[in-house]
Amino acid sequence: MxxxxxxxxxxxxxxxxxxxxxxxxxxxxxxxxxxxxxxxDIAAALELEASGGAGGGFSNSNSGTVGVANIATFGYTGDNNLTISLKPGADGKTHYMLADVVFSMNTASQDYATYGSSESLASMSDLVKAKVIDVLSSYTMEELQADMQTAKDQVLEAVQELYGSNFIYDVSISAIYS
Structure with missing residues (x-):
């Protein structure tokens, strides 16, 4: 029991x-x-995608992976490179930067059809050039030599804000200082 x-x-x-x-x-x-x-809800408010894809925001990582077939470039190279007067450095001298600037565009982006045409790029060329010069001229030669990536990020952000789009997803700057 x-x-x-x-x-x-x-x-x-x-x-x-x-x-x-x-x-x-x-x-x-x-x-x-x-x-x-x-x-x-927070991700939607910040315009992020769960997959980390090409939508939303203006940051560098917003483009995801862009295939080689979907890349187009434009910029200021060769005879069209930019001569930029830099902020005086620790030595008190004004330095100049001769820069080749190349922007990478995602041709699969919705905004590429609107902003990526050669006529559209040509009409905005002076404004883009002004943004690049504004950003880079705020640095000293020493700052740029120590950390060029920060300047690239600021140039990219300024150009993306100018267009109101992230179809331009990368910027390359090669420079000679004097």
């Missing part, structure tokens, strides 16, 4: 344990779904 009573008590405890596990699972799943919804 004692063995049957003990078995009944164990069975009752197992049923109670099962009910408590079910309750805990439901409460965790509800909280998890609410958290996932909150994160999705």
């Amino acid at each position: 004692k063995k049957n009573l003990l078995s009944i008590i164990i069975l009752a405890l197992l049923v109670i344990n099962l009910a408590m596990n079910g309750f805990m699972l439901l409460s965790v799943m509800t909280t998890n779904s609410q958290t996932a919804k909150l994160i999705s």
Whole structure:
């Protein structure tokens, strides 16, 4: 008799344990779904994509991976390179930078058809050049030699803001200082 009573008590405890596990699972799943919804809402507000794709924002990482077949370039190279007067450095002298600037465009972007045509690029060329000069002339020669990536990021951001688009996703700057 004692063995049957003990078995009944164990069975009752197992049923109670099962009910408590079910309750805990439901409460965790509800909280998890609410958290996932909150994160999705925040990502949508920041215009981010879950896959890290080509949408939203104006940052460098917004383009995702662009295939070689979807890249077009324009810029200021060769005879059209830019001579930029830099901010005086620690030596107090004004230095100049002779820069080749190349912008990479994503031809698969929706805005490329609008802004990427040769006529559109030619009409905006002086404004883009002014943005590049504005950004780079705010640096000293020493600052640029130490960290060119920050300047590239600022040039890219300024040009993306000018166009209001991220179809231009990268900038390359090669420079000679004097």
